[in-house]
Amino acid sequence: GAVVSQHPSWVICKSGTSVKIECRSLDFQATTMFWYRQFPKQSLMLMATSNEGSKATYEQGVEKDKFLINHASLTLSTLTVTSAHPEDSSFYICSATGFSGSENIQYFGAGTRLSVL
Amino acid sequence: EDKVVQSPLSLVVHEGDTVTLNCSYEVTNFRSLLWYKQEKKAPTFLFMLTSSGIEKKSGRLSSILDKKELSSILNITATQTGDSAIYLCAVDNNYGQNFVFGPGTRLSVLP
Numbered sequence: 400g401a402v403v404s405q406h407p408s409w410v411i412c413k414s415g416t417s418v419k420i421e422c423r424s425l426d427f428q429a430t431t432m433f434w435y436r437q438f439p440k441q442s443l444m445l446m447a448t449s450n451e452g453s454k455a456t457y458e459q460g461v462e463k464d465k466f467l468i469n470h471a472s473l474t475l476s477t478l479t480v481t482s483a484h485p486e487d488s489s490f491y492i493c494s495a496t497g498f499s500g501s502e503n504i505q506y507f508g509a510g511t512r513l514s515v516l
Numbered sequence: 517e518d519k520v521v522q523s524p525l526s527l528v529v530h531e532g533d534t535v536t537l538n539c540s541y542e543v544t545n546f547r548s549l550l551w552y553k554q555e556k557k558a559p560t561f562l563f564m565l566t567s568s569g570i571e572k573k574s575g576r577l578s579s580i581l582d583k584k585e586l587s588s589i590l591n592i593t594a595t596q597t598g599d600s601a602i603y604l605c606a607v608d609n610n611y612g613q614n615f616v617f618g619p620g621t622r623l624s625v626l627p
Binding site: 405431433440442443445448450492494496498499502503504505506507508509510 | 547548550552557558559560561564566602604606608611612613614615617618619620622
């Protein structure tokens, strides 16, 4: 199956710093990538939908100036958490849409666990 | 508003038991239904069901789509402790541009 690589898998940073998370589709081109946030024992929460070459579409309640998304190519999307604070600590997961036959499958990266001190 | 509902939300069984997880959906433009398994990290893809592929099977796992009832089931036979995970159901309602996820079923398989 298709592979989505997410890096880093784990990051610890000080409050006030910015953190960049990369999401790459390794063996397919993904016109659409998604960014999710997941709190312990809760389901996925969609943060934004990212389309290559255009601005990301953010879900209600997600600050676009706080969570900067760049989808510069068909294989790479980045999420930058700017001026991170402890409440931003969470598990962030990206995914990319790839074709299977005539339908689309959403493939997930391994996730990034962010801890802000 | 499109939505996906899963039941039960939580399930505890013993090894060897058979379980059936349910997913129902209300969406305006159904393209496909997908099942994922999430352990400690991100979800991994299990099955995709469409109008032209309403039944899938892989080992002890199988899934059926009922388009009339707008639902799907995921069956796991002879469960093992390694099956313990959250099982997520999602519906593609916009040609891969949008997926609606259910809340997941947390399955715990006890030895």
